[in-house]
Amino acid sequence: MLNTLDIARPVAARPSAQAPLLSVENLRVEFDTSRGRVRAVDGVSWNVYPGETMAIVGESGCGKSVSALAVMGLLAKPAGRVAGGRIMFGDRDLTKLSTSQLRELRGRDIAMVFQEPMTSLNPVLSIGMQLAEPLRIHLGMNAQEARERSIELLGLVGIADAARRLDQYPHQFSGGMRQRVMIAIALTCNPKLIIADEPTTALDVTIQAQVLELMKELSQKLGIALVIITHNLGIVARYADRLTVMYAGRVVEEGTAEQLFARPRHPYTLGLLRSVPRLDRPRAGLLDTIDGLPPNLLAPPTGCRFAERCFLRAAACEADPPLFDLAEGQRSACHRHAKLEQALAARPAAPPLPEAAPSDGEAPLLSVRALRKDFHVPVGQGRHGLVRAVDDVSFDVPRGTTLGVVGESGCGKTTVGRMILRLTPQTSGEVLFEGTDIASASAEAMRKLRLRMQVVFQDPFSSLNPRMSIGDTLNEPQLVYRKARNRREADERSAELLRRVGLVPEMASRYPHQLSGGQRQRVGIARALAMQPSFIVCDEPVSALDVSVQAQIMNLLTDLQNSLGMTFLFIAHDLAVVRHISQRIVVMYLGRVVEAADCDDLYREPLHPYTQALLDAAPVPDPTIERQRAARVLKGEPPSPLNPPSGCTYHTRCPRATAECAGIVPPLREVRPGHFAACIKL
Amino acid sequence: MTTLSQTALRPSPARRRWRDNPVVDFAVSQPLGVAGLVAVLAMVVAAVLADFIAPYDPVAIDFEAMLAPPSLAHPFGTDSFGRDILTRIMYGARTALTIGFISSFIGCTIGALIGLASAYYGGWRDMIVQRGIDLLLSFPIIVLALVVVAMVGRNRVGGIDVNLICAITVPIIPRAARVVRSAGLSIREMPYVDAARAAGYSSARIILRHMAPNVLGPYLILLTAYIAQAILLEASLSFLGLGVNEPTPAWGLMLSGNSANFYQTAPWMILFPGAAISLAVFGFNLVGDALRDWLDPRLKT
Numbered sequence: 001m002l003n004t005l006d007i008a009r010p011v012a013a014r015p016s017a018q019a020p021l022l023s024v025e026n027l028r029v030e031f032d033t034s035r036g037r038v039r040a041v042d043g044v045s046w047n048v049y050p051g052e053t054m055a056i057v058g059e060s061g062c063g064k065s066v067s068a069l070a071v072m073g074l075l076a077k078p079a080g081r082v083a084g085g086r087i088m089f090g091d092r093d094l095t096k097l098s099t100s101q102l103r104e105l106r107g108r109d110i111a112m113v114f115q116e117p118m119t120s121l122n123p124v125l126s127i128g129m130q131l132a133e134p135l136r137i138h139l140g141m142n143a144q145e146a147r148e149r150s151i152e153l154l155g156l157v158g159i160a161d162a163a164r165r166l167d168q169y170p171h172q173f174s175g176g177m178r179q180r181v182m183i184a185i186a187l188t189c190n191p192k193l194i195i196a197d198e199p200t201t202a203l204d205v206t207i208q209a210q211v212l213e214l215m216k217e218l219s220q221k222l223g224i225a226l227v228i229i230t231h232n233l234g235i236v237a238r239y240a241d242r243l244t245v246m247y248a249g250r251v252v253e254e255g256t257a258e259q260l261f262a263r264p265r266h267p268y269t270l271g272l273l274r275s276v277p278r279l280d281r282p283r284a285g286l287l288d289t290i291d292g293l294p295p296n297l298l299a300p301p302t303g304c305r306f307a308e309r310c311f312l313r314a315a316a317c318e319a320d321p322p323l324f325d326l327a328e329g330q331r332s333a334c335h336r337h338a339k340l341e342q343a344l345a346a347r348p349a350a351p352p353l354p355e356a357a358p359s360d361g362e363a364p365l366l367s368v369r370a371l372r373k374d375f376h377v378p379v380g381q382g383r384h385g386l387v388r389a390v391d392d393v394s395f396d397v398p399r400g401t402t403l404g405v406v407g408e409s410g411c412g413k414t415t416v417g418r419m420i421l422r423l424t425p426q427t428s429g430e431v432l433f434e435g436t437d438i439a440s441a442s443a444e445a446m447r448k449l450r451l452r453m454q455v456v457f458q459d460p461f462s463s464l465n466p467r468m469s470i471g472d473t474l475n476e477p478q479l480v481y482r483k484a485r486n487r488r489e490a491d492e493r494s495a496e497l498l499r500r501v502g503l504v505p506e507m508a509s510r511y512p513h514q515l516s517g518g519q520r521q522r523v524g525i526a527r528a529l530a531m532q533p534s535f536i537v538c539d540e541p542v543s544a545l546d547v548s549v550q551a552q553i554m555n556l557l558t559d560l561q562n563s564l565g566m567t568f569l570f571i572a573h574d575l576a577v578v579r580h581i582s583q584r585i586v587v588m589y590l591g592r593v594v595e596a597a598d599c600d601d602l603y604r605e606p607l608h609p610y611t612q613a614l615l616d617a618a619p620v621p622d623p624t625i626e627r628q629r630a631a632r633v634l635k636g637e638p639p640s641p642l643n644p645p646s647g648c649t650y651h652t653r654c655p656r657a658t659a660e661c662a663g664i665v666p667p668l669r670e671v672r673p674g675h676f677a678a679c680i681k682l
Numbered sequence: 683m684t685t686l687s688q689t690a691l692r693p694s695p696a697r698r699r700w701r702d703n704p705v706v707d708f709a710v711s712q713p714l715g716v717a718g719l720v721a722v723l724a725m726v727v728a729a730v731l732a733d734f735i736a737p738y739d740p741v742a743i744d745f746e747a748m749l750a751p752p753s754l755a756h757p758f759g760t761d762s763f764g765r766d767i768l769t770r771i772m773y774g775a776r777t778a779l780t781i782g783f784i785s786s787f788i789g790c791t792i793g794a795l796i797g798l799a800s801a802y803y804g805g806w807r808d809m810i811v812q813r814g815i816d817l818l819l820s821f822p823i824i825v826l827a828l829v830v831v832a833m834v835g836r837n838r839v840g841g842i843d844v845n846l847i848c849a850i851t852v853p854i855i856p857r858a859a860r861v862v863r864s865a866g867l868s869i870r871e872m873p874y875v876d877a878a879r880a881a882g883y884s885s886a887r888i889i890l891r892h893m894a895p896n897v898l899g900p901y902l903i904l905l906t907a908y909i910a911q912a913i914l915l916e917a918s919l920s921f922l923g924l925g926v927n928e929p930t931p932a933w934g935l936m937l938s939g940n941s942a943n944f945y946q947t948a949p950w951m952i953l954f955p956g957a958a959i960s961l962a963v964f965g966f967n968l969v970g971d972a973l974r975d976w977l978d979p980r981l982k983t
Contacts, residue, residue, distance in 0.1 A: 446882065462872050465895075
């Protein structure tokens, strides 16, 4: 329907004929840093129309949050300031308002929901106080009226027993509940617009679905316009009407969700879409990546800022691209937008993923048997409670394959990884690495075992010693374990390792803070490889990275497995990422394994109701599919591990649970050949 | 998949060569530190060269010039025995620096190692060490030093009272240990320490190679702060007759004793030694802060 791209034609169809509620026009925001002036937002325009949901998408540092903070007048002063452009809210320019005028507007007409529900509520004030505050300040209610309205608001955001919970403090609420409270606070004064900055990034996938569902429902019911700032294309597909894609301080593309997902007209949007592993498509070879890194905004390149990383780059890209008006309101800042589809078709398809097949009959590299971990945690008044973080977990990892361990936060997956590495001692059970029990290994035997098993951590910012150069970090294991005879030999091998993980050897002289997140994660992988291990525990290795970098790291891991025959234990919460990289998958819930199966079987036919719920909640970056999916939102929250439910720990949330489930701890049994599940209803 | 172009790695050559010299780099990046360093160096020069540059003998009594106000002959005036105050400040720097630096260095280093080990091992070992530290901290710093001096007496080796240094060191150890332990506790939980444990390195290596460099900041601040503390503590002990004795010149000593009787008529008797102490403390603190910033690779571009 959109075959002809007529650039000269004026904007044909706006999603709404009305005037925009908020319109950001040619906004420029600058930050003064010790290294010079950073233009974090450079000539950005976007509109929000009444009642719609608009998403601003982009990777970290692209200026998406900064443009929202500028709207709220919340830029960090004095370093940051609006250097140009207008922010029109109705007929008022927000950049021209005085502090007190802005304060009056903020919270009343425009409200904001932040990413971190942990820190955006004041821990020493009760929830009731924090809800009543805007009611009394902006609406002049008295204490009684404010309390009544607060109870009403908590009910609106789905918090049961609101009257009692008003007197509780933030620490008595879970992360998802706190985000609901934040939304209730945002709703207090019936705002016309809510800006949500990564509202669900800190939440688990089932809770994320609940919160987003709630926001969407409320915005439709109350006619509130919603701006969602996010890096997650999946949630955008389900909940946004329109999208604005930002890159390096500029808008590169905008349009409706259907347009951008089906027919992206900017290579960056296309790259973002293609670099995420998809649950709705068969597992294809390596992921598409966007090579390189975003430009440094201290000295932005002239011309198109994406040109350096773009596969469509041409001479025309030397000039700064305007936003070309395409059909039906879609706009793209690419000179070569018309050539995109053609060029894409000409690109060679990704090579198929060579399937690492476990050799039959051979003993597994790693076996975990009835592993258990109890933590004693203080519960106040000097008493201690018992948390069974890991309970009777068993699995095998065949040589040369990847076992994915997936589950929400607090399910014990990281503790399992730490016990395998003997970073945390287990309470009981066995970890057999090539037949040797790790728990009972002597210090000397353990030193030898450590050479064979290594770890890559989640947070690339804290997993490297900030006081050691990259070269020192990589040399150390070689010198300690005499893998290199002297410093020079170690340097040479380190250079080789850096090349192996896709970095330049010159990087050895740098310190971790001089590297980007993705580069640091590569160094973390190189450090693990320096020991020449046969097994690596990857603990959420890509969850702190931007999607384009995530794809690069996942490809690197795949490549290492194929070329070195490496065995991985891959711990993650992202179902699509785990599916992409693993041959076999273990799903954990509250310390127990609820399902274990080969990757394809698990995703094709999940047996356990929890796995089904996880897959339902995981958003897919395709608006057509997303909108057809029924909102089967998993009810409730994971129970407290201090006081887990009896019997099947999942029965409190399970749609199929009966009275029987509370009485029996379901054993993990083979429901189909090779497909295990822990549910008595199967 | 190369993620960084070669050009981005190449620093601007001219500037880099010039700043490759660490002294130049320190001077350029830490001007306040240089000011502090000048004060400290002046002190060191005075201490080392006192025999040659001091105008008088520090212990020579001159009843002709008792309580003389500052003049060309006596730039900082004289005390109640007619001893030249400038001379005594120069020689006093010797006492202050030796005792201050040695005590603070030993105290902070032992304290830092205890604190780091305590943080690293945790559990019952940490518990025992912490209760021991609590015990030592329950004594005021001066009382603890008094106890040590009273117990061990005097023991002069090569002009330095070893036991006095010991007495000043002991109260510093638990204080340094407590501060470094709290910094160590957060470092203990960092993934890079886990990575080092997963690599099977020895505990000593992890503490010294991986944790210690990351507490350099608090350590340097402690070191410089406790040099000043040690100078004051030495003065206090001297005042009580347990530290340096008259007629050995020491700044703390110059503030006490007879100057208490004469400061209204001869304010220079306390003004200049007091200024010397303040300047020394200020200088050490500036140097400490500058060193901390300069040594932190995260603050380098």
